[in-house]
Amino acid sequence: MSSAITxxxxxxxxxxxIAGFNVALTLESExxxxxEAVVKAGVRAALADASLAFYLIAEADGAPxxxxxxxxxxxxxxxxxxxxxQSVYVKAGYRRRGIYRRLYGRLQEMAAQQGNxxxxxxxxxxxxxxxxxxxxxxxxxxSEYDLYQANL
Numbered sequence: 001m002s003s004a005i006t007x008x009x010x011x012x013x014x015x016x017x018i019a020g021f022n023v024a025l026t027l028e029s030e031x032x033x034x035x036e037a038v039v040k041a042g043v044r045a046a047l048a049d050a051s052l053a054f055y056l057i058a059e060a061d062g063a064p065x066x067x068x069x070x071x072x073x074x075x076x077x078x079x080x081x082x083x084x085x086q087s088v089y090v091k092a093g094y095r096r097r098g099i100y101r102r103l104y105g106r107l108q109e110m111a112a113q114q115g116n117x118x119x120x121x122x123x124x125x126x127x128x129x130x131x132x133x134x135x136x137x138x139x140x141x142x143s144e145y146d147l148y149q150a151n152l
Contacts, residue, residue, distance in 0.1 A: 005099055007106045010055035010067065012047050017064040018055055019043045021089035029125050056106055058090065058099045066090035068103040078118045083111060085122035088131075104138055123147065 010018060019040040026032045046053035046069075058066035069086040085107070090099045111117035121143065124131050132142075 004060065005065070005094075005097070005102060006059045007102050008057055008059060010047065010057045012044070014055065014057055014064055014067075015040060015043050015047055017057075018047075018067050018069075021064075021067050021091075022069075022087055025087055025089040029128060053086065056103050058094075058103055060094065065094045066099050066103065068100075068107065070107065075118060080116040080118035081114075082119045082121055083107070083117050085120065088122075100134060101138060 019036060019042075022039050022043070023034050023036050026034050043055075047055070051072075053069055053071045055070070056068045057064050066089055068088050071084045071086050073082040073084060074080075075082060085104075088100055088103070107120065111120065120140075122135065122140075124135065
């Protein structure tokens with residue numbers, strides 16, 4: 001494994017890797033097996049329309065080894081955006097090497113360049129203590145909000 005990790009925006013050629021990462025992420029974190037065809041369609045839709053989501057790719061030796069997905073929510077009362085980190089995945093052999101830190105750092109740079117991103121938020125499974133420790137080490141804190149959901 002090379003130690004050279006690059007962070008870049010995703011492109012259409014990354015669709016299968018991102019979909020595979022999302023399927024693996026959900027199986028690992030929630031013990032839920034997603035329909036890969038549905039996930040691929042969703043990823044392709046977002047790659048074709050940046051208003052749906054955007055992705056950052058962590059790459060080693062010319063191949064994706066992780067990713068971060070962001071969706072945007074407009075806050076009229078803050079005249080700015082919330083960037084929601086929807087999914088984060090790093091392949092098992094590349095974990096604990098600072099890849100998420102690099103992905104998140106690049107996202108912070110992008111938010112600063114845009115100038116009107118007010119918050120970066122994410123959801124995390126309640127029992128995922130490793131992820132929580134990682135997010136806290138990067139300056140994130142648990143929100144005062146609870147999450148409610150209706151399955152449709």
